Amino acid sequence: MIEVNKKYIPFGESDSRYYIITGGRGSGKSFSINLLLVLLTYEKGHTILFTRYTLSSAYISIIPEFIEKLELLDVFNDFYITKDEIRNKKSGSKIIFKGIKTSSGDQTANLKSLQGVTTFVLDEAEELTSEDTFDKIDLSVRQLGQHNRVILILNPTTKEHWIYNRFFEDKGTQEGSNETKDNITYIHTTYLDNLENLSASYLNQIENIKKRRPEKYKHQMLGGWLNKAEGVIFSNWKLGTFKKVGVSVFGQDYGFSADESVLVETNIDSNNKIIYLKECFYLKGLTTTEIAELNIKHANKSLIIGDSAEPRLLSEIKAKGCNVQKSIKGQGSITYGISLLQDYDLIIDDRSINLIKELNNYSWLEKKSRTPQDKWNHLIDAIRYAVTYQLQNPNRGTYYIS
DSSP states (O other), X not given: OOOOOGGXXXXXXXXXXXXXEEEOTTXXXXXXXXXXXXXXXXXXXXXXXXXXXXXXXXXXXXXXXXXXXXXXXXXXXXXXXXXXXXXXTTTXXXXXXXXXXXXXXXXXXXXXXXXXOOEEEEETGGGOOOHHHHHHHHTTOOOTTSOOEEEEEEOOOBTTSHHHIIIIITTTOOTTOOEEETTEEEEEXXXXXXXXXSOHHHHHHHXXXXXXXXXXXXXXXXXXXXXXXXXXXXOSEEEEOOOOSSOOEEEEEOOTTTSEEEEEEEEEETTTTEEXXXXXXXXXXXXXXXXXXXXXXXXXXXXXXXXXXXXXXXXXXXXXXXXXXXXXXXXXXXXXXXXXXHTSEEEEETTOHHHHHHHHHOBEEETTTTEEOSSSOHHHHHHHHHHHHHHOOGGGOSEEEX
């Protein structure tokens, strides 16, 4: 017999519109909610829209998780299953799977047009950085005669996230709360609520993290919200609309199989000391041909300043039709580039989820010597290449393009 954690009882008993499901790793929150959604389909009249910001193929990434729940409940034969939908044969209620972000941008308009949605579920909700996008979808969940639910499932991130500001700070709700107020039900679990389903080796890993890295333990295992990273390098940024004040220059860093290859668009408003930034792609395992094709798609013939670590790669990309030049690095080029960026206000397009993660985590390894850590920097390095190209002072001699 399958039992759902008692902390999820309010899901069935509360008449709230909003359900904020938070927790750390190993807490079983996704398992529990998915199980409850399956049970909800046995009630007539439900259309459940299950989304992730970057859900590319439901049949590969998420439907197998739901099939597991159907088999655990021994109700597999009660459902029709297609590539993007699970429909209950007995009630007609269904779960539809859609991503918010597509290869061409976001599909908020398509999600808003879905008819009869009674429950909206956003899994990995921390990846949705635009509160406006959430509002548009939220307003479409308005089916008469049904309990309309909006469910956000997330691993807490930094306290700068709109979810924290809207549902915790503005409501005076403590993180980790399990309560219902103001039409919101909060459910928070940790691995301590799920011990019977965790292996001894996994629990030993957690104990090691608890002893060696207490801040990581609090955030990742207990699901605590983070203050801005200690020693974070950039605090001069905010989310906003990407504007083309002048000519855009793109920056590029290469990762191949181990790390991500990235492209970022930069546009500088020198009069107002603003740099507009937009993440174009952030992908692992790309071939040279694929990088070139993506470059042409996003940048067309605009100038791209690429990392000079692989000159042969740059030549190959250029031969495939990209307007790419190499960055030449000198001693002190990293700290010089950082200083340039710190002199401007940075406006980040709100769909740039990986850039936002980097800015929240890119910090000093040694602040006195101004040595940054060599991680959380793929997009930031690409930005440095492009911005330094545009703002460089030739007399400094620390960074130039050939």
